[in-house]
Amino acid sequence: MAADLFGQANAEFVAENYQRALELYTLAINGDSTKDEYYVNRSHANIKLEKYKDAVVDADQAIKLNPKNAKAYLRKGTALFAQKNFKSAKEEFVKGAEIDESDTSLKTLIRKCEAEMELQSKDDLPSQKGPSVGGGDMKEQTSSNSVMDAKQETTKVVPPAEESVPKIRHDWYQTQSQVIVAVMQKNVKKEDLSVNIEPTSLCITIKLSSGRDYQLNLDLAHEVVPDQSQIKLLTTKIEVKLKKVEGIQWSSLESKGEPSNIKQIGVSGASGADAKPKYPTSSHHTTDWDKLAQNIAKEEKDEKLEGDAALNQLFQQIYADGSDEVKKAMMKSFYESGGTVLSTNWNEIGSQKVEVKPPDGMEFKKWES
Incomplete structure (x- = not known):
């Protein structure tokens, strides 16, 4: 039951129904709280809904269940980055990169954190001006410093791009x-x-x-x-x-x-x-991108595919042109049947679970870890 709810939640997430996906992930976790991927995906849904603190909690739970889950560190780092906690975010991205060295996106995010931390440190530099030694009006000097700080605040200069890096359009x-x-x-x-x-x-x-x-x-x-x-x-x-x-x-x-x-x-x-x-x-020449896009779309539509490619293209076209009910029916039937059934009739499958129907001559077996 929890696995079915998890599959439905993934389908809602793909359809960008993040609130519904969050609810289904929660139901899946209530049914089985031992799956780290359930918490990782709910963390992602929380990020999409800008519930960053909840996303961190879910990522921490996933890490507790499986310290080697690189995606858990990615989700936690992303949520911390959104809260402008760049130092902690970098630490999480580094942990994830150490586990999954092939994920170049983590290395990119580490560099993003470093760039943000550098800008943050420049913005947070305190005023070096203080009361003069040997007397003077402390109140007057403090006021003067405040004016100076305010002036500096309004005249911050963003460091320019390095001159050696060319402008690429x-x-x-x-x-x-x-x-x-x-x-x-x-x-x-x-x-x-x-x-x-x-x-x-x-x-x-x-x-x-x-x-x-x-x-x-x-x-x-x-x-x-x-x-x-x-x-x-x-x-x-x-x-x-x-x-x-x-x-x-x-x-x-x-x-x-x-x-x-x-x-x-x-x-x-x-x-x-x-x-x-x-x-x-x-x-001296300009390109009409709208016309180019139309031509590409026409080429894609006219392209003659064969076998599985043609079948996949047909399913994609049905999904793209279908109503919300058609899309829901396709998602539900595909996930609940383990990819063996694809229905477009929501009235038929909306109120009941879609059974697995393996091809003739094949037998469906559940994978036991």
Whole structure:
């Protein structure tokens, strides 16, 4: 029963129904409180709902149950980072990275914490001015210092990007099924490029000829499917095609609560998410990205697939075009049947559990750990 509730909670989370997912995760935990992944996923739901303290509590419980769960440290660090506790967040990310060295997103988050801590330390530097030795009006000096501190507070200067890091332009656009992020850097070698795609984040790192690294870190507005995303290394740019979990129109590239423009540390030239992307004004040629997106969408629609690929494309299209009830029916039937049944009729399966129906000649067995 707890496993079924956990599967339903995952389906609601994928559908971005985070409050419902939280409720189902709680029911699953009430049924079985020994599963560390239940707490990890509930922590993630709490983060999405901005309940960061609850997210930390869940992550701590997951760590208590399984100290080797790298995702638990990731969730705890993310919640602490959101609370601007960058030092503690870094400590958690470091612990996670030591367990799972292959997760490059943790290394990226560690660098983010270090950058935030450096800015924080500069902002928190106390005034070095104090009362003069040998007398004077202490009250007057204190007042003078307060004025000086206020003046410094209003004239803080953000450290400029290092001059040796070039300005690299990037844009994004979307089709019904994909979000495409393009970094306008020419002649990048395969060995100098690192792209890490997670369900809710994208990190692109390019080793430049100067020896420095260009890095673009994005917290995505909606979830994507890393395994079905593509990377194209062209002579004029790098193109990352992110497969959408749902065929919805993204209003912005980055997650809610963040500025709509694309952010990056130490590199300028970002474009707003709502602005229509174009080539630099020095170019005599401009690209109609809307028309390009339509052409790509048409190519994807007309592409002739065979076998399992064609079947998967059909299911994806039914889900993307379906009503909320159709989507709920597909999710419920898939998870409850262990992937053996896919129904679009909510009236038929909404009030009852979907039974496992293995293909002819095969037998369903539960895995016992």
